[in-house]
Amino acid sequence: MRTRSLAALSVAALSAVLLAGCSTPADPDAEPTPSASAALDLCDAQVASGAATESVTVEGEIGQKSSATFTAPLEVTELQSTVVSEGSGDPVSSGDLVTYALSAFSADTGEELASMGYADSPLLPQQISAESPLGQMFGCATPGTRVVAAFPATEQGAGEVYIIDLIDVVPTAATGEEQEPVDGMPTVELADDGQPSVTLPDGDMPTEFQKATLKKGDGAVVEPGDQVLVQYHGVSWNSGEVFDESWGGAPFPFTVGSGVVQGFSDAVTGETVGSQVIAVLPPSAAYGEGEINEADLKGQTLVFVVDIIAAAPAAQ
Structure with missing residues (x-):
């Protein structure tokens, strides 16, 4: 879990949506929303900052596509997350639905790989938890927080660097x-x-x-x-x-x-x-x-x- 690319997970999630098919609209065996006790673990879930993420210079506004500048190839030996900008308001809790956006870059070349979640390519909200990639990047951050995350290389590909914005918490029920x-x-x-x-x-x-x-x-x-x-x-x-x-x-x-x-x-x-x-x-x-x-x-x-x-x- 801690070495899987967040962008890859997002693409996989979207593919699963496109290919979804089941005898009833949802999986009746889906695990329940994390309990109140699990929410206490979210703050501890955030991975540590490191030399790789701290070497990245970020330009751009929160919620807008931004750039990451670093000396490539960037050596990434373990998953890292560095807070670039802190948000405001109440910290997120385990089980919250959050909106987010990200830009992904190759740790080997510095080139941009993909961007998603911005106005031209919105993503569906996801639940945040201590076990989720978002939870590992942000912990119990506040909306408006931006982090730089770095993933080490895997058998599937080279290391990657992300600018990730935690945009907002959205309601879990209709509000109309x-x-x-x-x-x-x-x-x-x-x-x-x-x-x-x-x-x-x-x-x-x-x-x-x-x-x-x-x-x-x-x-x-x-x-x-x-x-x-x-x-x-x-x-x-x-x-x-x-x-x-x-x-x-x-x-x-x-x-x-x-x-x-x-x-x-x-x-x-x-x-x-x-x-x-x-x-x-x-x-x-x-x-x-x-x-x-x-x-x-x-x-x-x-x-x-x-x-x-x-x-x-x-x-x-």
């Missing part, structure tokens, strides 16, 4: 303005942390796809092909039971129109970031018609409450 409920749709109640619970109405199950906006966010409109990060809560109308949800674990990233059932993509398409929607998926918009069963949800009518946390345009 509450909307009037729609008659005939299931009703939703929210816990203090935003986790929803669903009450199904009396009467026959719908036979066509339906959705309603419960909270209206003021962010970008979600388009087909976008990468999105959501929280979701799924209930079977047939049994009344919760069959899957992201709450209690990590928010779920996916590409609209790929790797999830059609109705799940339709639920977020045309909605704005910060919104919460409820969608009713008949079998034709979910896992198909057939004999009703619990194993693969075939034949079942599903209800999803989806909080749209972030979106990024499809990679060009």
Whole structure:
């Protein structure tokens, strides 16, 4: 973990989003969000500064693509992180969703390898923890902090140098303005942390796809092909039971129109970031018609409450 490139991890994460495919929208076996006790370890997770990172000169504003100047080849024997500029506000905690941006450079030649997370190439937020590369770079830093990180060479490639900006902490639930409920749709109640619970109405199950906006966010409109990060809560109308949800674990990233059932993509398409929607998926918009069963949800009518946390345009 401590010798893997953050840029490589980011590319892998984006590839996983593009190729995501599972029988339900998220992995029900995903590990839960780190507990409060784990948050105490985040401050200790930051790796030490070193000669390699301290030799790098950085030019540019926080949140904007910047340059790294150093004498190449730069000898990097271990993972290092040096704080270039400290942010302000409350320190991040383990499990927080954070936005970040980075520029990567070859430690051998000094040439720029890639940049991502800036206005022209936004990244989805990621959870920070003591085990994550971001946690190892920043520890419990404050938003607005910039570090220079250096990774030693591996069997996969030469050493690399990064300028990494910890931009902000983002909400883990929809923050939009509450909307009037729609008659005939299931009703939703929210816990203090935003986790929803669903009450199904009396009467026959719908036979066509339906959705309603419960909270209206003021962010970008979600388009087909976008990468999105959501929280979701799924209930079977047939049994009344919760069959899957992201709450209690990590928010779920996916590409609209790929790797999830059609109705799940339709639920977020045309909605704005910060919104919460409820969608009713008949079998034709979910896992198909057939004999009703619990194993693969075939034949079942599903209800999803989806909080749209972030979106990024499809990679060009």
